Amino acid sequence: MRRSNWSPALAELKFAGNLLIQNRVVLGGTIIAIGVMLTALLGPIIVSPTVATDISLPARLQPPSAAHWLGTDDYGRDLLQMIILSTRLDVIAMLEIVGAGLAIGVTLGAFSGFIGGTLDEALMRITDIFFSIPGLVLALAVAAALGRGLDNLILAIIVVQWPGYTRILRGQVLAEKERLYVDALRALGIGRIRIIVRHIIPNTIYPVLVQCTLDLGGVILTFAGLSFLGFGASALTPELGRLITAGQNYIFEAPWLTAFPGLTILIISLAFNLVGDGIRDVLDPRLRR
Amino acid sequence: MTLNSEDEGLLQLNNVKLDFHTYAGEVKALDGVTFTLRKGEAVGLVGESGCGKSVTALTIVGLLPENATVTEGEIIFEGKNLLKVTHDEMRHIRARKIAMVFQDPTTFLNPVLTIGEQLEEVFLLNLGSNDAKLEAENTGSSKLSKSQQKKVARELSIQVLKQVRLPDSERVLKQYPHELSGGMRQRCMIAMALARNPDLFIADEITTALDVTIQAQILELLRDLKREFHGSTLLITHDLGVVAELCDRVAVMYAGNIVELADVKELFAKPLHPYTQGLMRAIPMLDKRMDRLETISGSVPDLIYPPTGCRFHPRCPFVFEKCKLMKPELLNAGKGHTVACHLYGEGKK
Amino acid sequence: MTKVLEIKNLTKWFPITSGLLGKVKGYVKAVDGVDLKIDQGETFGLVGESGSGKTTVGRCILRLIEPTSGEIFYRGKEISRLKGGAFTDVRKKFGIVFQDPYASLDPRQTIKSALIEPMKYHKIIESEDQAVMRAQDLIKRVGLNEDHLYRFPHEFSGGQRQRIAVARALTTEPDLIILDEPTSFLDVSVQAQILNLLSDLQRELNLTYLFISHNLSVIEHMSNRVGVMYLGKMMEAAPKDVVYRRPEHPYTHALISALPLPNPALARERVVLAGDIPSPVNMPSGCRFRTRCPYAKDLCAQEDPPFVAREPDHLVSCHFDLHLSAPIPTLDASTKS
Numbered sequence: 001m002r003r004s005n006w007s008p009a010l011a012e013l014k015f016a017g018n019l020l021i022q023n024r025v026v027l028g029g030t031i032i033a034i035g036v037m038l039t040a041l042l043g044p045i046i047v048s049p050t051v052a053t054d055i056s057l058p059a060r061l062q063p064p065s066a067a068h069w070l071g072t073d074d075y076g077r078d079l080l081q082m083i084i085l086s087t088r089l090d091v092i093a094m095l096e097i098v099g100a101g102l103a104i105g106v107t108l109g110a111f112s113g114f115i116g117g118t119l120d121e122a123l124m125r126i127t128d129i130f131f132s133i134p135g136l137v138l139a140l141a142v143a144a145a146l147g148r149g150l151d152n153l154i155l156a157i158i159v160v161q162w163p164g165y166t167r168i169l170r171g172q173v174l175a176e177k178e179r180l181y182v183d184a185l186r187a188l189g190i191g192r193i194r195i196i197v198r199h200i201i202p203n204t205i206y207p208v209l210v211q212c213t214l215d216l217g218g219v220i221l222t223f224a225g226l227s228f229l230g231f232g233a234s235a236l237t238p239e240l241g242r243l244i245t246a247g248q249n250y251i252f253e254a255p256w257l258t259a260f261p262g263l264t265i266l267i268i269s270l271a272f273n274l275v276g277d278g279i280r281d282v283l284d285p286r287l288r289r
Numbered sequence: 290m291t292l293n294s295e296d297e298g299l300l301q302l303n304n305v306k307l308d309f310h311t312y313a314g315e316v317k318a319l320d321g322v323t324f325t326l327r328k329g330e331a332v333g334l335v336g337e338s339g340c341g342k343s344v345t346a347l348t349i350v351g352l353l354p355e356n357a358t359v360t361e362g363e364i365i366f367e368g369k370n371l372l373k374v375t376h377d378e379m380r381h382i383r384a385r386k387i388a389m390v391f392q393d394p395t396t397f398l399n400p401v402l403t404i405g406e407q408l409e410e411v412f413l414l415n416l417g418s419n420d421a422k423l424e425a426e427n428t429g430s431s432k433l434s435k436s437q438q439k440k441v442a443r444e445l446s447i448q449v450l451k452q453v454r455l456p457d458s459e460r461v462l463k464q465y466p467h468e469l470s471g472g473m474r475q476r477c478m479i480a481m482a483l484a485r486n487p488d489l490f491i492a493d494e495i496t497t498a499l500d501v502t503i504q505a506q507i508l509e510l511l512r513d514l515k516r517e518f519h520g521s522t523l524l525i526t527h528d529l530g531v532v533a534e535l536c537d538r539v540a541v542m543y544a545g546n547i548v549e550l551a552d553v554k555e556l557f558a559k560p561l562h563p564y565t566q567g568l569m570r571a572i573p574m575l576d577k578r579m580d581r582l583e584t585i586s587g588s589v590p591d592l593i594y595p596p597t598g599c600r601f602h603p604r605c606p607f608v609f610e611k612c613k614l615m616k617p618e619l620l621n622a623g624k625g626h627t628v629a630c631h632l633y634g635e636g637k638k
Numbered sequence: 639m640t641k642v643l644e645i646k647n648l649t650k651w652f653p654i655t656s657g658l659l660g661k662v663k664g665y666v667k668a669v670d671g672v673d674l675k676i677d678q679g680e681t682f683g684l685v686g687e688s689g690s691g692k693t694t695v696g697r698c699i700l701r702l703i704e705p706t707s708g709e710i711f712y713r714g715k716e717i718s719r720l721k722g723g724a725f726t727d728v729r730k731k732f733g734i735v736f737q738d739p740y741a742s743l744d745p746r747q748t749i750k751s752a753l754i755e756p757m758k759y760h761k762i763i764e765s766e767d768q769a770v771m772r773a774q775d776l777i778k779r780v781g782l783n784e785d786h787l788y789r790f791p792h793e794f795s796g797g798q799r800q801r802i803a804v805a806r807a808l809t810t811e812p813d814l815i816i817l818d819e820p821t822s823f824l825d826v827s828v829q830a831q832i833l834n835l836l837s838d839l840q841r842e843l844n845l846t847y848l849f850i851s852h853n854l855s856v857i858e859h860m861s862n863r864v865g866v867m868y869l870g871k872m873m874e875a876a877p878k879d880v881v882y883r884r885p886e887h888p889y890t891h892a893l894i895s896a897l898p899l900p901n902p903a904l905a906r907e908r909v910v911l912a913g914d915i916p917s918p919v920n921m922p923s924g925c926r927f928r929t930r931c932p933y934a935k936d937l938c939a940q941e942d943p944p945f946v947a948r949e950p951d952h953l954v955s956c957h958f959d960l961h962l963s964a965p966i967p968t969l970d971a972s973t974k975s
Contacts, residue, residue, distance in 0.1 A: 575858055
């Protein structure tokens with residue numbers, strides 16, 4: 001008899017991968033997303049970070065040309081190089097935010113869902129409070145409270161992200177803990193913590209991972225948006241939102257200053273949204289076991 | 290198998306082969322199923338899971354899933370080949386001639402309609418047919434009015450519920466399926482099947498999900514109904530005890546083939562096929578004390594890559610060369626007992 | 639004979655709540671006063687239909703569900719109120735095999751990991767190599783091969799998964815194994831293999847079994863003593879032959895009589911009980927079986943009969959001495975070796 005030798009996780013990944021390739025639009029998004037990640041990774045190598053502080057006033061506000069493909073900004077810096085550098089910062093921020101939100105959400109959701117009782121009730125009411133405030137507004141409020149600075153902004157958005165993951169995971173855990181193998185483990189005397197960490201979480205994390213990929217596009221939008229408003233990075237730091245802030249003063253004379261960074265944010269956000277959509281379409285029906 | 294006019298075949302399956310197309314490959318679920326069901330008899334189709342007994346029933350009534358294809362054979366019912374009739378004809382046959390009852394009444398009964406509504410629906414469908422009893426009630430006019438039809442349907446519903454020994458049948462008509470117990474739902478399903486007065490009644494594992502004492506009630510009911518019901522019954526089950534109680538003849542299936550077919554007493558007294566023998570020895574029986582149960586070595590084959598020749602040969606204690614090369618046909622072993630095994634072939638008895 | 643397990647007056651009542659504040663409306667009395675004892679090396683068959691509470695008894699012993707009241711003694715020591723670490727020690731002495739072989743294993747865990755986990759968690763074996771060796775030994779004992787250790791549950795058939803479940807139950811070196819309908823989901827031929835395996839292991843390792851099932855033929859084959867449960871209470875408990883050939887409780891009698899035997903020569907008039915099994919929420923007053931009992935009298939509606947011994951090792955819960963006939967008459971006549 002033939003038997004497959006793959007672990008369930010590997011088999012699912014392969015299946016997902018296959019289906020991702022089949023949808024053209026999703027494939028396009030995936031390619032762009034990979035391109036973005038590569039840019040973020042290789043940014044400081046292609047473009048010297050000193051470009052950010054390399055101010056050259058005679059060269060300022062020049063339109064796109066052979067020397068500067070996307071023109072120069074108000075400090076005379078080459079816009080294309082600035083955008084490449086900025087991508088790195090934005091992408092890292094996006095990953096940090098979603099990653100931290102995931103870690104907090106999974107931990108809280110798993111323990112709360114499994115143990116139940118008053119702890120669970122309390123946590124659910126707390127997440128309810130967070131849900132009652134619109135995300136952007138909440139992020140704004142927290143960022144304002146924490147003060148300026150890149151790390152503070154990242155922290156503020158993490159605060160908005162974690163409740164969603166907690167709820168999703170908790171829902172999955174509530175169902176999973178009724179499964180027979182959990183009874184078998186308890187009967188063997190295996191402790192709750194081990195059951196949660198080694199068994200429950202690996203079996204329930206997929207829907208949350210899907211949600212994470214869907215959130216990437218939105219998170220980067222929020223981050224760049226709040227940066228644009230003045231939170232987060234300081235004026236000279238290469239960051240897409242800040243570039244637009246600077247550019248808005250010259251919107252008629254040098255429209256490329258707002259257009260190109262804005263377009264970049266759009267492309268990055270769209271690409272990750274498409275990847276997230278594709279993954280969700282592929283994995284979700286199979287996840288509702 | 291030829292039929293003579295005395296034991297008329299109501300249903301005849303000839304070499305029916307069926308494949309399922311799956312992601313993993315072609316599952317050759319039925320490998321040439323052949324048997325005849327005579328008028329008025331009850332035949333049991335037994336086998337373990339995956340042997341194809343339910344698939345056979347679904348093929349007869351045409352309720353196969355989309356990925357199934359009948360690759361060969363014919364199913365002759367009242368002169369027509371059921372595999373070649375149109376959709377409408379098949380629907381008509383399912384409505385009037387063949388009734389099928391399943392294991393799980395909850396999936397079969399509509400949860401939002403009362404029992405009465407569901408039963409009446411069946412009768413109303415049939416009131417257009419040539420029912421002599423209705424003609425008699427019908428005083429001259431060729432068609433009953435809607436309200437008259439409803440009245441007749443209701444009366445017939447109460448009658449058929451009484452037939453299946455449901456106490457308080459008037460009250461049951463107003464109840465929803467979830468308000469009834471498992472045994473009662475099963476009786477309602479049987480009632481709905483009998484309401485059509487079918488020529489063929491197919492029951493697929495109808496007692497498997499019931500408790501022992503409730504199962505006893507249903508078996509008793511089926512035994513009584515057998516006396517009253519003049520049609521034929523095809524009883525599908527994995528429980529040899531149920532077969533011993535209710536059937537006239539038994540067909541044993543393994544991996545998509547019928548491996549043995551005989552009168553019920555004959556089969557239990559003298560099982561011929563090594564699989565049947567193994568099966569009987571594997572069941573713990575109250576009248577024989579066994580220290581260890583005899584087992585059939587190996588396990589059920591993968592039907593995507595079935596064994597060559599006889600599909601049972603990898604597990605057979607009596608296997609020899611011919612078994613691996615040639616699939617055995619159903620051979621006559623006397624007294625209406627047929628068996629598909631080379632042990633009983635020419636020169637090997 | 640050492641008593642491995644003894645249960646006295648075990649109850650498990652599930653409260654039914656309604657309304658916003660969760661007011662208790664009533665109780666589902668799943669287990670309503672069960673007595674039971676099992677000696678070393680024997681198999682006690684616990685039989686009953688749906689709603690009988692037999693599965694709940696098994697779960698209460700392992701504290702997968704907390705009993706409402708009653709006492710459970712393991713080798714003389716009361717264990718139903720032990721907490722935390724003390725109970726974990728007792729848990730190691732119990733094993734369980736569940737009904738559903740497809741759900742009782744974590745689908746993402748290799749068999750090797752599933753077998754080693756309890757050993758290392760309880761520090762029974764600390765070295766990885768030794769644990770693997772023990773896992774290899776166990777997997778072979780249950781009839782599979784060593785390379786099966788590196789596969790995942792979905793790669794196995796139902797019968798094979800039950801073998802793995804048995805192997806896992808043995809990892810903590812238990813005394814008493816609770817078998818909760820271990821073969822109900824399996825085909826007849828596979829069932830035979832698993833039952834043989836269980837018998838062999840019992841002999842080799844001097845195990846004690848609590849075998850829970852609704853299948854009367856299997857119970858008869860496997861058990862030394864049998865207890866019959868109905869709606870949360872034990873109706874009769876006695877050695878197997880007594881239960882199957884001369885039961886004294888009318889429910890036992892009807893249950894055995896109802897069994898369809900795979901032998902047309904044994905066809906007989908059977909006792910068919912009228913009506914359905916009552917709901918455990920709305921238990922009949924007095925004796926809970928009286929609504930379906932052909933011999934019920936007024937006393938039965940007023941008083942719940944106590945579970946007492948009519949003769950040594952034959953306990954019955956019935957007011958009357960009914961002198962019932964053999965449920966399967968032809969069985970008595972046939973010879974049993």
